[in-house]
Amino acid sequence: MSGFVLHPDALADLDEIWEFIAGDNLTAADGVLEEIYERLVLLSPFRKLATAAPILLHGRFVFSPCRIF
Incomplete structure (x- = not known):
């Protein structure tokens, strides 16, 4: 995983x-x-193009798309 380091909370979420x-x-x-890690690798060179996001409060955001297996 070169190019980025995941926050411990992000690692826990992925687990x-x-x-x-x-x-x-x-x-x-x-x-x-x-797939998530592949996307992170692709995005990591561009991490300085945006400002850091504030800590998100639980339940305030809904993310899409959903995957069906």
Whole structure:
């Protein structure tokens, strides 16, 4: 993972995402995290193009798209 470092809270969130999906499908769980990391690698060269986001409060934001397995 060169080019970026994930905050411990982000790592914990990714672990929770993996565990949730892995409850149904280990291969899908691995695939989702692999896709997330691939996107982070692609985005990491451009991290200075935007300002840092403030800490988000739980439940204030909804993210899309949803994935169906």
